Amino acid sequence: MGGRPVLDVDSIVTAALDEVEEVGLAALSIAAVARRLEVTPRAIYHYVDDRSALARRAVGRWMQLVPTLTASDAPREALRSFIVASARHFVRYRFVQDIALADGFEYGEDFYAMQEARLGALVAWGARPDEALLLFQEIARFVDGAARHYPEAFVDGAAPVWHGMGQSVAELAAAGAPERYPVSADAGEVSSAQQVAYGIELFLDGLCTRLPALRAQQPDAQKGVGGISLT
16 A cells, blocks of 8 residues: 655655755745655654755755766766766756855765766876866866756757857867768758757867867966877
């Protein structure tokens, strides 16, 4: 027989994330979570002190679900999968970011361990630590832009042409990148899903090409470049 879920911190946090996913951060409240779990608000307060504590726990769970990188796969394949999985995660829990970016929010040990794992993968693939940080910052900006501007691309595979793709093509052409992605107006009909895939491949093509320019922005960066390759 069915019944109410076991009431504990885990079930409460799960319900809080479900609430945020469905109706947004503004609707997150002890009362709303209590209704979702079919209990009284007093029962929820037995496990969490207030809404702020509930929000912090929700972000902590959100952090645990964020995809990470491992060096077990080839760099390009792993980064491609990471970009898609991360964008889908941020689209699904896009409201939770508002808590994580709020002034005064403190990240826990899980978040920093996750960051170390991501950077460690880039180092294992040949980047130096200073390069790994610069590369991951570029990856994070790309994921954020993809998730914010084209969330539908990571829900059902449909999306309009990537914003700024023309500029990306021009930059890559100047750097001698191969012309293997039919993104121009005269390239024939290209599906929205293909456009998204091309956008990711263009970004990966340009990631290491941009590394010298990224490093030049750091006055104390080490000389030389690492051996990471995404070809």
